[in-house]
Amino acid sequence: MATASETPHIALTLRDHLPILQVLIPLCVAPLIVLLGGRRMAWGLAFLASALSLVVSFLLMMQVMDGSFISYHLGGWAPPVGIEYRIDAANAFVLFLISLTATLVVPFALRSVADEIPARSHTLFYACFTLVLTGLLGVVATGDAFNVFVFLEISSLSTYVLVSQGLYRDKRALSAAYDYLIMGTIGATFFVIGIGFLYMTTGTLNMADMAERLVGQGDNRTVQAAFAFIVVGMGLKVAIYPLHLWLPAAYNYAPSAVTVFLAATSTKAAVYVLLRFMFSVFQPEFVFDTNLLLWILAPFALLAMFAASLIAVFQTNFKRMLAYSSIAQIGYMLLGISLFSVTGLSATMVHLFNHGITKAALFMAVGALVLRSGNTFYDRIEGMGRVMPLTGAAVVLGGLSLIGVPGTAGFISKWVLVQAAFEADLWWIALLIVASSLLAVIYMWRVIEVLYLHTPHPEAIHKEAPLSMVIPMWIAAGACVWFGIDTSLTMGAANTAAIGLMGGTDGMALTPTVGGLLGNGH
Amino acid sequence: MTLEFFIGHINYWLFIVLMMTGFYIVVACGNLVKKVVGLNIFQVAVFMLYISISKVTGGTAPIFPIDRMGKIKADPEIVYSNPLPHVLILTAIVVGIATTSLALALIVRIREAYNTIEEDDILEIDARTARAENIIHGEAMGGRA
């Protein structure tokens, strides 16, 4: 723990190596899949990798739930010279979300991918999937700024490939993947420019070290430019409202399993990086007092919540509608950041998780509908809730969570977010938050009416989805309810993470001693 | 702004010019391959920025002499340039190459599927497909799409 920097780093047990294993397992499995080659084997290995990651992330999260952190030195080189992996409540929570989703998506993918992608591509598909997982876990686990960029590109490049695999169903997947590639690369390059500027100012790449050296540098133009580049660069990956153009097409045309994984994790990992840089590397005071970020971020967040929701209302394709809804939900997370308080950040962190599982459940239902109906245009999925009762019920549960009905995970996020707005005395923002969730009622209820109140389309296959899809879908849907009722895990982790983040540089370096604002949930 | 300031920051000026050139090509060119070229120029500009800042005035290549025992025998008199940005950019170049090759591969597939690599044509084809979909699936939902 904290003594690591004083004594030579000696990792004795496997437990000490957990931070690197988190990234290393999928990283090693990916080439293994390609080398072994078999289709079944590929699926099995991908599942093994994600299940092991889940175990590792859970163990990590249990270690840091009390607000402490783990510092792991790669190759025994002490930071700031060597690369450091640093796990605290904030990123352990995101690691858990990512590996949980992966573990659910791989079983789901078995039938979905077999249906949507020709057999010869399966091995490479799972290899790419494992690489995306590696990249996302790496982005979140690492404490080294340049390492973030490298992992970001590992995950992005593999994601472009995965998105393009939708071409067997719709050739627009190719142009979507290309657009995503161009925008993603520009975003990543902006991010690198930002890191370059920070390196010029501080001479270090270790995020904790960087944070210490940035104290009092608020007036430095280079630092300000670095901040702008990093926020815009990550903003592209997060799909902050005006930078979201790649998202609807990429989500819509990617294979169903890929969409599930992307929607639940990739933007979330990017939100995490944004948070990490805004709050831990830069001083929160620098970000908010100097630059009045509230007045820059909040309008975009509100715009996303309303404009994207409104677009979602008028969609006639379930999958595309959910993509726009995702943009709107990212607005909520951004709003939580812009409120600049422990409660606001808790809302962002908890919504990151809750929205992840909600969208996972919904996009899995989309995958099941694609399998049976061919596509998810409203006229094709009419009445499918009646012939696929389990899938239909999962849509209802996910939809209720998206709306934020009490008893679901979405309610918890909304509650905390509105509470944060009231605490900041911004009651009009509170009203706008709830008003925008009314739009969610409209677009979700349209789908539910379509699913239940019409007779099924004659060309659709009138059969429930296979168990390999229904079970992961219901684990996600069940999680929407579970985490809406028992919030000790999610709110506990989110709250600890928020306190750590609000601690700024201190949060990066020390174990926070401040008690939880919402009480500690562990 | 004095001339001295201008010349003293020459690497930054060049970086900005190169970066904006690349960025402009990405945005303005309709040809998908040219966009990739623009993207490359854009990235190379950033590489240049990193490399140029690692230069220490009067510094030489950071290669330490080693004595017979294999120990580093650094001469404190000698000024070395910073090697770290070079290392970083090696990684970034690898990433850049991967991006370029992936983009080119995608373009090949786009050419096979769309029979064109001009963005305008692709958008046109996509829009036509979307219109057709709206007619089929939109009208069934009450004419909205």
Added chain:
Amino acid sequence: MDTNTLIFLALLLPVLAMFGNMAFARQDNLRDGFTFVCAILTFGAVLGVLGNLGNSTSEEITLLEMLPGLQIALQVEPLGLMFALVASGLWIVTHIYGLGYMRGNKEKHHARFFACFSVAISAAIGIAFSANLLTLFLFYEVLTVSTYPLVAHKGTPEAIRGARTYLGVLIGTSIALFLTAIIWTYTLAGTLDFVPGGILQGKVEGLLVPILLGLFAFGIGKAALMPFHRWLPAAMVAPTPVSALLHAVAVVKAGVFTMLKVGVYTFGIDFLADTGASDWLMWIAAYTILASSIVAYQQDNLKRRLAYSTVSQLSYVTLGLALATQMGVMGGALQIAMHAMGKITLFMCAGAIYVATHKSNISEMKGLGRSMPFTYIAFLIGALSIIGLPPLGGSWSKWLLMVGAADADHKIMIGVLMASSLLSLSYLLPVVAQGFFSSSPANPYNGIKEAPAFCYIPPVFTAIGCVILFLYAGTLVEFLTPMLGVPQ
């Protein structure tokens, strides 16, 4: 059995009935018999709670902690116990009636219908036994969602449109306003528990009090305060048992019950009276009472007329609260029970007429009274109770409300109440008068032709209930007194 077990039983038996309905979807008699047993046991459990507690308040049972510091918890107090008694008792009657109606009318999807019905009852009992606003809100939304399939039951475009309005208004108001108000209250007071005397005293002042009250009053869409009353007439597309139990008893009463709970246990009557924060609400309630009575007068569809009458009668409760006097609140509380008994009678009669003759417009019902005497006499008794004439239950609540208005020195409200009584006289009695005294060639008298026994006996029972409530109103008032926080 101890009280806690009984409380859980009252909540879980309807859920068991839902599972029974799903499991025995195809065996009609077994399924309906099972639900009936569950209904009786549920009522028995609530009675057991009554026997154990009397009108004292039970200990708080914490089920789980939803958010740090915010529990899902149950607690029984007199007002909630009365609401639970009304809901579970009338469930038995409505279930019998529902069997007659659904079979006699050849409706489809019986299992789905009765399953959703059971969930709605469980949610209503949950609302009644909630120990804090969060728990109440949770059950409130369960009630909304579970009744949606009931409103959309017929699946016709008209039903779907009605259900959309229903859900839109109820979810919309509750999430946009009610939830905001709850979170705001939590931020101000740091707790959401129901405490006699309220939790907001000294925590909020000035113009914010009426604004917060407004968020609550309009956010509780189920109380059908104008302009958020549209869902109630829209919900009339549902089969009549739904209109009878849910839209005369469970759902709407859950709304006004929540209103009373918020007024008495969150704001506190004294706080409202001191700040005068509820004055504007009184005028809105008065407006709703009169305006919807006038609208009711113009409706030809019997169920829609009854729906608007419900809107009007619900605002009596809101008015009682807004008067912020003890008598007013007591009158409002009594109105919950009295109106439930009267209005369910009227709806069941309307359904019985529909099953027997397939007529739903009043103008087509001339002369039906002679062939359906039981139904029409029950209707007459129910109508007189709604109007507020002795010796029927409705007269007491109206009397107390008028006393409350006098106490609060708002004499004009007495006039409003009297005008409303006259209006309800003029839109309810003609139905009966036409039935007995006019004749129409479309409805020749061919001997007594009642609806199936399951359809007309339940309203006769509830009509008798109206008389019994008149006789025992004093006991009820005594029972409810602890709610006001005055020493007995």
